[in-house]
Amino acid sequence: MTTLPTQSLGVVAHAAGDLRVEPVALAPARPDEAVVEIAYGGICGSDLHYWQHGAAGESILKAPMLLGHEVVGTVAAAAADGSGPAAGTAVAVHPATPGPGDGSKYPSDRPNLSPGCTYLGSxxxxxxxxxxxxxxxxLPTRMLRELPESLTLRRAALVEPASVAWHAVSRAGDVAGKRVLVIGSGPIGALIIAVLKRAGAAEIVAVDMHEKPLEIARDVGASRTLMATDAEAIAAVEADVCLESSGNHYGLASAVRGAARGGRVVMVGLLPSGEQPALISLAITRELELVGSFRFNDEIDEVIAALADGSLYADPVMTHEYAAADALEAFGMARDSSQSGKVLLRFNDAE
Structure with a gap:
């Protein structure tokens, strides 16, 4: 039987600009919880926002918080109630917990929209x-997804963000044989491109401000790339579908301009809260469909299978790896989109 520690090294956001690598307590597990030894964690944009601004959108830090939701690892101790995978099982993590919240109406088959939904590291x-x-x-065993032997833990570190991308492409509808424009080629944008490639898109045009993300975009399936400053070339794409993953209103404007008449624009990148400028008149006169995409549901199971069988090729998205003890350096690299894609923290040699 594995002897578990009472604490281990964690990455904690205390306030804006105050990120610490420090011991965090490991409390006794509840009956429906397994103890997972984390192998890898991917740094997400929300993690960066908590570090840099003390908030991610309207989610404001009011106390120190352990970061991270893109994690994979191995079950160190199975749940006492007998649910979930056995000790020694490699697992990915679905970080959402749907809930009714204030009782606001939402589609029952889309739990990602439930008003009381919580997310790890939020x-x-x-x-x-x-x-x-x-x-x-x-972690509650309902969050755990067993990994096939053919899928390494390092490659599986992409499961959570790839599920976000998979959900976004599903919101685009059938993309087979279509021309698709992807605005923003950071980790989520690049994963969207990889999913589009698997889904049979005929042409994938990637846009970004920097050459490094565009290089990654080409490696995972982009047919051609454009600089975000080339407004004329973007407008000339006339894409059947546009996916906006830059998370700013300039990117949304590019997506609207780059869409063909009657096309669909999927909004993936989370814009700042409050009113945002938008080319609504152009969307109206072109009869564009503006569609939101938020997190994911059961797509995680399809993503695991696709990564395992090799039909979803996304390895180039992972560009850097750091020991968790060097999280401050890793976060600095992740912030620089001109140099990095997905930056991984490695926990199994952190202590």
Whole structure:
């Protein structure tokens, strides 16, 4: 039987500009929780926002919070109630917990939209939902997805963000044989391109401000790339479908301009809260469909299978790897989109 520690090294956001690598307690697991030894964690844009601004959108830090939701690892101790995978099983993590919240109406088959949904490493509610950037973490077994032997833990570190991309492409409808424009080629944009390639898109045009993300975009399936400053070339694409993953209103404007008449624009990148400028008149006169995409549901199971069988090729998205003890350096690299794609933290040699 594995002897578990009472604490392990974690990555904690205390306030804007205050990120610490420090011991975090490992409490006794509840009956429906397994103890997972985290192998890898991917740094997400929300993690960067908590570090840089003390908030991610309207989710504001009110107390120190363990970051991280893109994690994979191995079950160190199975749940006491007998649910979930056995000790020694490699797992990915679905970080959402749907809930009714205030009772607001939402489609029952889309739990990602449930008003009370929580997410690992989120300050949307208080007390905050602690994340999983620690060597050992207790997780409900319903969050765990067993990994096939053919899928390495390192490659599986992309499961969560690739599920976001998979959901976004599903919101675009059937893309087979179509011309698709992807605005923003950071990790989510690049994963969207990889999913589009697998889904049979005939032409994929990637846009970004920097050459490094465009290089990654080409490696995972982009037919051609454009600089975000080339407004004329973007407008000339006339894409059947546009996916906006830059998360700013300039990117949304590019997506609207780059869409063909009658096309669909899927909004993936989370814009700042409050009113945003938008080319609504152009969307109206072109009869564009503007569609939101938020997180994911059961797509995670399809993503695991596709990564395992090699039909979803996304390895170039992972550009850097750091020991968790060097998280400050890793976050600095992840912030620089001109140099990095997905930056991984490695926890299994952190102590």
């Amino acid at each position: 300050a949307a509610r208080f007390p905050h939902t602690e994340g999983a950037f620690a060597r050992y973490i207790n």
